[in-house]
Amino acid sequence: MKLNTLPFLSLLMCLAAGLSAQDIPTLNWAELQKAKAWEATEYYKPEPPVVTPGYLTLPPSDAVVLFDGHDLEQWRKPSFGYGVNMEQISVMAQMMFDLNYNERSTAPWQIKDGQLIVVPGSGSIETTEMFGDVQLHIEWLAPVEVGKEGQQYSNSGVFSMGLYEVQILNNYENKTYVNGQASSVYKQYPPLVNASRPPGEWQSYDIVFIAPKFKSNGDLESPAYVTVLHNGLLTQHHVQLSGPTCYIGQPYYAPHPEQLPISLQDHGNKIRFRNIWVRRL
Ligand code: MG
Numbered sequence: 001m002k003l004n005t006l007p008f009l010s011l012l013m014c015l016a017a018g019l020s021a022q023d024i025p026t027l028n029w030a031e032l033q034k035a036k037a038w039e040a041t042e043y044y045k046p047e048p049p050v051v052t053p054g055y056l057t058l059p060p061s062d063a064v065v066l067f068d069g070h071d072l073e074q075w076r077k078p079s080f081g082y083g084v085n086m087e088q089i090s091v092m093a094q095m096m097f098d099l100n101y102n103e104r105s106t107a108p109w110q111i112k113d114g115q116l117i118v119v120p121g122s123g124s125i126e127t128t129e130m131f132g133d134v135q136l137h138i139e140w141l142a143p144v145e146v147g148k149e150g151q152q153y154s155n156s157g158v159f160s161m162g163l164y165e166v167q168i169l170n171n172y173e174n175k176t177y178v179n180g181q182a183s184s185v186y187k188q189y190p191p192l193v194n195a196s197r198p199p200g201e202w203q204s205y206d207i208v209f210i211a212p213k214f215k216s217n218g219d220l221e222s223p224a225y226v227t228v229l230h231n232g233l234l235t236q237h238h239v240q241l242s243g244p245t246c247y248i249g250q251p252y253y254a255p256h257p258e259q260l261p262i263s264l265q266d267h268g269n270k271i272r273f274r275n276i277w278v279r280r281l
Contacts, residue, residue: 156264
């Protein structure tokens with residue numbers, strides 16, 4: 001806003017409030033300039049870190065690269081399977097405090113032509129590193145599967161902390177429950193738009209996940225929040241999660257460690273992945 005428009009706008013605001021121009025406090029510019037009063041609301045530290053943006057969606061300079069087409073060094077087989085309801089999930093969450101995450105086990109998925117491919121029936125995979133608040137980029141492709149429909153057509157998922165799923169599914173001209181379609185926070189929030197590309201085409205998710213925080217007695221201090229861009233379109237805008245993803249029943253929070261692996265779901269379909277990276281927030 002130009003400085004000389006301020007008195008006019010102030011006058012308009014005062015008139016709207018039933019005040020007259022005389023009610024506007026006059027400014028002593030000489031005094032203000034002596035004290036450089038405007039500097040009181042300007043700050044210089046801490047400086048935002050300088051980050052070299054990636055070309056298009058290639059990893060930026062501060063990313064942890066989780067898959068670049070070469071190997072599965074950043075992945076392993078998880079200690080748990082999928083938790084169906086909160087009775088299971090709350091016990092699993094408690095057990096996560098005692099897991100030895102340094103144990104290595106080979107992730108059982110396939111790499112072909114620089115793509116990571118789900119091996120149906122082999123189970124989900126999870127990162128060897130632990131993460132809390134993150135910005136995650138992942139590209140995925142739902143293969144054409146003639147005759148498949150609904151939740152059976154190219155189902156997978158990105159589980160932040162292994163517990164909170166953003167659904168992967170082919171929802172290009174394939175309907176299912178909306179809070180279970182692609183880019184939904186599964187069983188909690190449908191996407192704002194259906195940004196799905198046809199099966200056989202690469203798609204992307206950019207996910208901002210804010211981890212839930214727990215007090216030392218296990219009570220919830222702050223819930224998890226998720227923002228998602230699907231193929232560059234906003235589909236989840238800082239939605240507040242009501243707990244971990246569960247297939248049956250209502251979710252609620254169960255205390256778990258501050259950082260946990262990110263996992264990718266094996267739901268029996270040969271979903272392909274590429275260019276996976278994450279930034280710690
Ligand atoms: Mg899924």
